[in-house]
Amino acid sequence: MIIISAVNKRFGKLEVLKSIYAEFNHGKSYAMIGPNGSGKTTLIKCILGMVLPDSGTINVNGKSIANDWSYRNLVGYMPQIGRYPDQMKIGQIFDMIRDLRQDQSHIDEDLIKEFNLDHMSDKRMHTLSGGTRQKVSASLAFLFNPRIMILDEPTAGLDPIAVEILKEKIIAEKNKDRTFLITSHIMSDLDELTSNVVYLEEGKILFNDTIDLLKEETGEIKLGRAIATIMKRNLKESERV
């Protein structure tokens, strides 16, 4: 469980996160939606400890993450762009990350097998296409069966078959009492994969509830249209002010 309270972050003059409060619970999967530059990636990086908030606290399973790195044993992260050392082999990447984790009891190599990465473990990273690198990133994120999964644009750059494999994997895993945080600009994907929506705009969370409630409120059947309705409504409100 992740509890974020009163988190502020600014980069120079730009206020990226404005007093964010949020709770992400086990057993639920959250879609992080928002326009470009709304603070999604910054919020994710705050949870991962890559960006340090100016004020506020973030708790993971009851412990503050400030100056602590052990909580990352619970976290699997798939970055938006995965770049790896050029001359490293696929197999070495997996070996290295496995070396770094203490808890080796629940290794999950399903994705490695389904993406056929085990047959190319001698390939060097610089010879791989962007999609294959994404497959490596995805397999790494799932490798340790983490309680908390953070996926930043997981389906971007993957071919349709790989997208389906990854989606099936997410759907299979999300029922196992985990927390999923997924950002994406592909609403149909999120509609399938997630149960809750966190809508960010200009560094504020404007909506954080179930997808069903959002659809009900806006009277739309599809998540994409429901979000568009909210965005338009906010635009009108800000014009009125």
Added chain:
Amino acid sequence: MMKIAKYVSYDILRNRFIALYTLFLLMVTFSMFSLDSDPGKATLSLLNIVLLVVPLVSIVFTTIHFYNSYEFIELLLAQPVSRKTIYFAEYFSISIALSTAYIIGVAIPMLFLNFSESSLYLIMAGLLLTFVFVALAFGASVATRDKAKAIGIALLFWFYFTLIYDGLILYVIYSFSDYPLDKVTLALVSLNPIDLARIIILLKLDLSALMGYTGAFYKNFFGSSLGVIYSVLFLFVWTLAPLLLAMRKFVRKDI
């Protein structure tokens, strides 16, 4: 830390640039010793090249490598390891790779071509300079998010220590030549790692007269062995100070 360093240094050692650097050093070493029949003079010529090339390659390669592995560092940060571990792993990986190139390119051939005390000191000076300039490059890389700016800062460091600083020292000595400047010059030399490295070898080669005023004074002040210890000590300070300052910044940096 060593777990990460093992994989990362392997990756850097396979880098084509490191191979070219090794080859270049090999060529220079062999040509210096085949062109000059006097091994002392050959060592001196080699020293001048080492003092220019080693800092330049170390600082530029490290800066570029740091920025190229930015996304990889990000991935490591998502793993259960502390930032300090990642930082030192990166530092050791790059230092190991560049030192290996230097050992293959300069140290091993020198041991065969001209095994002498001054050769050993040249080898040590080159290695120490590698450590110093890799650390300085980390300082430059951590200072800014912009790769071009960081390479600019790195090059500025190099220009400063190889060219500008000498000019400044000359200017100071020239304009205050009426005063006793012995100790001032000594302090000024300690502020430049490249000068410190040069002194180590010049003292050993017994060519300190070539360094003019400072060299003669330095020799007089320390005798040769104490001078070497002093220089080496200060080169360690030059490694640790930027390395630790940059680490403090890296630990608090937004990646």
